[in-house]
Amino acid sequence: MDTELALHYRAILEQLGEDPGREGLRDTPKRAAKAMEFLTRGYQTELDTIINGAIFSSDNDEMVIVRDIELYSLCEHHLLPFIGKAHVAYIPQGKVLGLSKIARIVDMFARRLQIQENLTKQIADCIQTVTQAAGVAVSIEAKHLCMMMRGVEKQNSVMNTSVMLGSFRTNQASRNEFLQLIRGN
Ligand SMILES: Nc1nc2c(ncn2[C@@H]2O[C@H](COP(=O)(O)OP(=O)(O)OP(=O)(O)O)[C@@H](O)[C@H]2O)c(=O)[nH]1
């Protein structure tokens, strides 16, 4: 029994002039539905489940930075992928977060229909809420297939977005340190 999503994919194939009954396409509606559910699984993700209590007391108040977290998302305008890297930093204030949880938070928001600016802000706000950090900085660089495969067809442009919260907004030195670290200096 095909899911409703699979039936819609079947209708799309018909609209494209294809024969959904031909051998190569017979299971495609089912596969495409499964793939789309995977690519948007962030809608089903519960923050508490991914954090799983991995917040630890610490008196370290120096910047924690996780660089080069790869991300795959879908642009909400064309449902085409955008692909890139996120860099996340925070300045702890009594609590630190399990390392993998930062990447899990990135995925939770990336695996939804997004624009890059909102994705960046949602990650920053979430890390702030979870850690109660003195400051949070998130930077994302990504290439958008909707600009590469279609439309304006620019192959090399990269979009950079960033969000700074708390002391990253008010303290130029923290901001500069973050920007320097994400450039790999
Ligand atoms: N700011 C922002 N824009 C995005 C993002 N992803 C896609 N877009 C843009 O969303 C816009 C949608 O513009 P429209 O004119 O409605 O759509 P379109 O006719 O398909 O536009 P073209 O891509 O220029 O052909 C385009 O400029 C896309 O490049 C994103 O993450 N952030």
Ligand SMILES: [Zn+2]
């Ligand atoms: Zn797009």
